[in-house]
Amino acid sequence: MTLYKAPLDDQRFALFDVLGAEAVLTQLQAGEGHTRDLLDAVLEEAGKLSEQVLAPTNAPGDEEGCHYDKATRTVTTPKGFKEAFRQFADGGWAGLTMDEAFGGQALPSVMGIATTEMFQSGNLSWSLYPLLSEGACHALEIHGTDEQKHTYLKPIVAGRWTGTMCLTEPQAGSDLGLLKTRAEPGENGSYTITGTKIFISAGEHDLAENIIHLVLARLPDAPAGSRGISMFIVPKFTLKDGQLGERNNVYAGAIEHKMGIRGSATCVMNFDGAEGYLIGQPHKGLAAMFTMMNAARLSVGVQGLALSERALQNSLHYARERLQSRSLSGPKFPDKPADNLLVQPDVRRMLLTQRAFVEGSRMLVLYAALQTDIEARGGDEATRRKASELLAFLIPIAKGLVTELAQECTKEALQVYGGHGFIVENGVEQFVRDARIITLYEGTTGIQAADLLGRKILQLKGVGLQHFLAEIGAFCKQHAGDETLRAYLGPLGTLAKEWGELTLKLAQRTQANPEELGAAANDYLYYSGYITLAYFWARAAAATAGSSQQPSFKQAKRDTAAFYFARILPRTQMHKAAIEAGVETLPAMA
Amino acid sequence: MTLYKAPLDDQRFALFDVLGAEAVLTQLQAGEGHTRDLLDAVLEEAGKLSEQVLAPTNAPGDEEGCHYDKATRTVTTPKGFKEAFRQFADGGWAGLTMDEAFGGQALPSVMGIATTEMFQSGNLSWSLYPLLSEGACHALEIHGTDEQKHTYLKPIVAGRWTGTMCLTEPQAGSDLGLLKTRAEPGENGSYTITGTKIFISAGEHDLAENIIHLVLARLPDAPAGSRGISMFIVPKFTLKDGQLGERNNVYAGAIEHKMGIRGSATCVMNFDGAEGYLIGQPHKGLAAMFTMMNAARLSVGVQGLALSERALQNSLHYARERLQSRSLSGPKFPDKPADNLLVQPDVRRMLLTQRAFVEGSRMLVLYAALQTDIEARGGDEATRRKASELLAFLIPIAKGLVTELAQECTKEALQVYGGHGFIVENGVEQFVRDARIITLYEGTTGIQAADLLGRKILQLKGVGLQHFLAEIGAFCKQHAGDETLRAYLGPLGTLAKEWGELTLKLAQRTQANPEELGAAANDYLYYSGYITLAYFWARAAAATAGSSQQPSFKQAKRDTAAFYFARILPRTQMHKAAIEAGVETLPAMA
Incomplete structure (x- = not known):
């Protein structure tokens, strides 16, 4: 069992004594922003969650690892992960830096980074589930239509759903221009996504009701290379009348056996004609990802x-x-x-x-x-x-x-x-x-x-x-x-x-x-x-x-x-x- | 599955082209030594054993690890280790650099190092079993009486038995002066050894009939610190009329759960009034170890x-x-x-x-x-x-x-x-x-x-x-x-x-x-x-x-x-x- 004490003194020294963050943030918020007392309280609460809830799950989570059930193609996370995620969501941490319009707390990014440090110290494997969600939120916020934001962003910000980023394929790692996953136009403006993605963190797990995959794929008329990649929303469960509907045809085919971060589910994701929706412009998926x-x-x-x-x-x-x-x-x-x-x-x-x-x-x-x-x-x-x-x-x-x-x-x-x-x-x-x-x-x-x-x-x-x-x-x-x-x-x-x-x-x-x-x-x-x-x-x-x-x-x-x-x-x-x-x-x- | 090809060309370049080992060794051996052909053949054979027998056991040995059975206090090594050790012993590798008087091949140390490199590349975990034996052989050769050499050295050189070095205790690592294991004079010039040693590589395993522990302990009249340490031979099975006799009271209490070298049994060894025999001078054990x-x-x-x-x-x-x-x-x-x-x-x-x-x-x-x-x-x-x-x-x-x-x-x-x-x-x-x-x-x-x-x-x-x-x-x-x-x-x-x-x-x-x-x-x-x-x-x-x-x-x-x-x-x-x-x-x- 290893120690962990949130380094609040050093965070405060760096933020306020060295970087003068209080003055910078006050200016940015034009007077209607967050007081130093509030910022201090946020750091303290994040520290408590990290020390008391996350840190004790770290070593046991590594020993237990994630379990993949072949029959149901589902992943069980280590003991304590689900409960920790619940407390994290209930505390409003999933939307800490997100816009209030989507249920977020609208805190500055610097507070997101300061608190993320503590969560990651507490349990890096666990922290990847919310981290991938945060990435998906940013993508949806920047590139989604109003309807897409309303539909997908809010439940992630609330911590009921999570997100992923599906980029890598076996033959396409650092060089995403080589990716092969296909997107064929389907009914009602949707697309049919087919291909295999690897190294997908949080691709499948038991922490949330639904998982929103952001997937890079090629449209039929796409040019070769990195200029022919588009981004798609592929939910684990499609929606019907705002409620979870059918199980989409995207499944984890396996989880990786890794050197470390063994509590994080690193999945092979098989898209077998899964229903997806274009987000952003056609062929501009890589640029969108870069934002x-x-x-x-x-x-x-x-x-x-x-x-x-x-x-x-x-x-x-x-x-x-x-x-x-x-x-x-x-x-x-x-x-x-x-x-x-x-x-x-x-x-x-x-x-x-x-x-x-x-x-x-x-x-x-x-x-x-x-x-x-x-x-x-x-x-x-x-x-x-x-x-x-x-x-x-x-x-x-x-x-x-x-x-x-x-x-x-x-x-x-x-x-x-x-x-x-x-x-x-x-x-x-x-x-x-x-x-x-x-x-x-x-x-x-x-x-x-x-x-x-x-x-x-x-x-x-x-x-x-x-x-x-x-x-x-x-x-x-x-x-x-x-x-x-x-x-x-x-x-x-x-x-x-x-x-x-x-x-x-x-x-x-x-x-x-x-x-x-x-x-x-x-x-x-x-x-x-x-x-x-x-x-x-x-x-x-x-x-x-x-x-x-x-x-x-x-x-x-x-x-x-x-x-x-x-x-x-x-x-x-x-x-x-x-x-x-x-x-x-x-x-x-x- | 990882590759391994014995680097014979580079070994030969280093040995013969850079270091001129052939000339050096010929001079040392005064004409009656080993020809270049023989040295080359030794490298080739060691390479074959490493590539064909050891290298394939490396990853499976890591995955399987060693198993400790609490009831019998015995250790089972991973699949293939025993057979590899048999081939190693049969090939005469256990005594490669040891004196012919004890059944060794009397090859120069430099050949021992060159071949050891390949064995360690093949499977580092496995290589620790013969390595610890080699250390015990050196100790017996330098500090043992003729009778001790005859009794203990020959079977180790033959690869029928193995050896260990029992130094570390929970409170005594880099500072061996702090060690507490006691040696009380017993019958017939023997000693009764009591104490706990940790991190004992090859302390218990299934590769050999007997294990000869070389143990650092304190005699009753020993001065405090590092000048009061003596070395003892403690066999797993004591000998009677040259045959294996009673099981000695030294047992593995556990094996460590380690980051790596998981095929190597790293044992906690409990000496509960085990029978031992002084080797070398009283209170000079640390100096003997240093040789x-x-x-x-x-x-x-x-x-x-x-x-x-x-x-x-x-x-x-x-x-x-x-x-x-x-x-x-x-x-x-x-x-x-x-x-x-x-x-x-x-x-x-x-x-x-x-x-x-x-x-x-x-x-x-x-x-x-x-x-x-x-x-x-x-x-x-x-x-x-x-x-x-x-x-x-x-x-x-x-x-x-x-x-x-x-x-x-x-x-x-x-x-x-x-x-x-x-x-x-x-x-x-x-x-x-x-x-x-x-x-x-x-x-x-x-x-x-x-x-x-x-x-x-x-x-x-x-x-x-x-x-x-x-x-x-x-x-x-x-x-x-x-x-x-x-x-x-x-x-x-x-x-x-x-x-x-x-x-x-x-x-x-x-x-x-x-x-x-x-x-x-x-x-x-x-x-x-x-x-x-x-x-x-x-x-x-x-x-x-x-x-x-x-x-x-x-x-x-x-x-x-x-x-x-x-x-x-x-x-x-x-x-x-x-x-x-x-x-x-x-x-x-x-």
Whole structure:
């Protein structure tokens, strides 16, 4: 059984002390919005649900897994999942950020991300059921007709139904242009959907009355490739007079046997002439799917944070309690048979690495989420546009880097336990297994890296990076006289300058040879990510001055910032060397 | 089902072309030794056993796991393990490197390591049963009386019995000084052993008639701490007139439920007044255990190589077969629906990273194993001593670095598969899970790092490093005129110099404050390890000139060497920065 305590202090520090979210949100809501008291209460309630209801289902859910019944083609989720989903729905969490017109709470996106982090820490497998629903809600909200919204959105927001996103097929993963599922025009404007989708999270389960699948398929006249894909609504039960009608011909053919997130039903979905309805424009399904991509990818980035947070809490606890060996400079607990692990500098290195990544990632994802709110409700076009460009630039970093750092964090957390970390009952190995999916789904790290360098930097001429560098520049200028920040502002300024120059040189090289993009992208993602986190760590150090948190909390922040700059940030230089090495160091392989 | 093909070409290249093992061994054996033909035949036969018998049991063994029967307190190993062990014993592999006097084949250690790699690639879980026996054999050979050797060593060498090493207790892991198991003098010079040991690999199973436990315990008059530990032989069945007699009072109380190596029985062993016999001197058990440490740690390093090799083979195969997306510079397989993954530079980066680590690690562990042979049979005292010092220095690198690199290699292998890597049936996720134990057992990476910096560098005044730096210097001098090696010799020479200087400065700092040792050790291990591999990659590039391998093999070697120097070796500088950051960046945590 592993611990979990909602990290409310750190969320508040990041949101309010570092990012000034209260002022930003007040401005966006034009005075009629949410008070700080309400925001605090939302965080607290989400924390309670995560700690008390979700966290205890995590390890048992992994052990039990989901069960697929071949005869009925139905899936049973692990014990406790259904009841947790009921409490989640009853608490209004399923529609937290959705429009009030559909029964939502209309809270800002940044609160959605902050609460999602806690739910995911509580039980990542479980959290995928509402997460997929949220994705479906966004699709319906943006692309659905009024009737479609009324029919499908409201019950999902209410937590009575759930949703899915059906993209992947056996031969079409990262390359959706290869997909084959067909949609033939049927009666009354409906379509008949035929094909097989794989890796469908929440494709079939027992948490809700109905499941609304959003399915990518090809119309008969569709052009080949990614420009011939349309999106369809395919409900598990079709509706008759507003009530659940017939069982549609879409069934789970199997569930996957996976390394981790074993409480999440990952289904093979067979559409055997299922009834579906076009949503959005014909042949524009992929573009429609992409409008939800930012939210989906940010949420997966948050999964990295969520798993790392819980892994850190447990490894820190273990290091505090486990007595083994003595400090190098003489006993620190002479009355005990041995000192605890915390006296070992190398154990502190493992814990501080986790802390630097966890708290740094938290600032990054909350900052990105705030841009979502500004993009949606900013007072003027220029403000909204800038937020949108910043967000587009930061998404591949928030997804790509944070999920990769979660591999390192969960690995280090397990390492702190020594051999005991390898034992299932101690719980930390589950975090390692669960974490392994997040660099794969919603676009692999390679896809994120290509999106960052190929699209956000090269195609969009680095406009998001320019905003971000300007922000770093302004921050450095604002604090230029602050002696306590000198150790951070110097390296940050130098690296910001280097980042811009390296990007320009790289852009020139990729123009000469497009293969250079693929050769540099992964290292460019890490390079950019480490500088991005350095900026947030410098802001955190600066924010301790005005924060009302406890002195020990603030000292730990400054210590972690110093650790990050001294021992993590030098990683940028190895990535720079790899970027500069060029594609000739990656010759053809047979 | 995953592939496995014994990497005979690369083993031969490393052994004979790079390391000149044939000449070294011929000299050691003074003319009466093994011919190249025999050595080749041994590798081939081990390869066949690994490919045909062991490899197919790997995934099924993971799925089935070991079964513990509470009523009889016995363990059943997965299907196929017993038959594989029989074939292994019948082939004479159990005593491959053991003295002919005890029924062994007396082959050099380096052949033991080369064949062990293949067995471990075939099935790591299974390979632990003979590995633990090998450890017990070494202990008996070095510390046993003639009678003990005759009684216990011969049946293990013959593969009729197996052995274990019983060290860890719940409160005593890295700190064996805390162990509590008691040994009271009994009848006829025997002892009564009482206590609980945990994490005992092969503690109970169905592969052999008898199990010989080597147990660390305290005599009644033992001083506290690590200087009061003695070693005892505790057989599962005691002997009467040379035949198996009574069942001894040592039983498995449970087996662990683990993240990986699920076919290996990791037992809780209860000694309830079991009959045991002192081996070696009273109170000198820990020292006796340490005499086997080099061999045990090197074997675990080889496990990293073995898992990474098989993971690489499978991810390369997948990248070749999987069609998805198009090359950045236009279609490379225009007649197919998409190009294969190999056209993506970022996929090649993941594969080359694995290849650089796998083949580099292979040269390192085989080089270390050759030092074992020279240490044992070198012609003069100075030669033996130098080999011993080099070996002692390289062991924490071979164990610490290679097992850590295996985390990265297996992770990258899985990443190449995309979402399919997360699915159990595809097999690659097992390598990730299995690999997670190897940075923990036989001394965690932290323990290896402390051994390297604390003992091998500081206590022993860096004598092993000096030998190694001299060897690098000689190599650079020898090849100074070779234009094809210029790109390697420059950076290698610079780094060798830096390594020496950094070590001296670090030694001074740790004298002023012993905590600096703990703050620097982990990064010093990586820093040293990456330069060590650079030396072997430079040797590999040099060795292609005189090698009779295929041109494509030699080109791939040179490509991988170039990749390593350009894209991996810059990692040294981030570790150098972390080393220089000092203990003040790792402040106390509560």
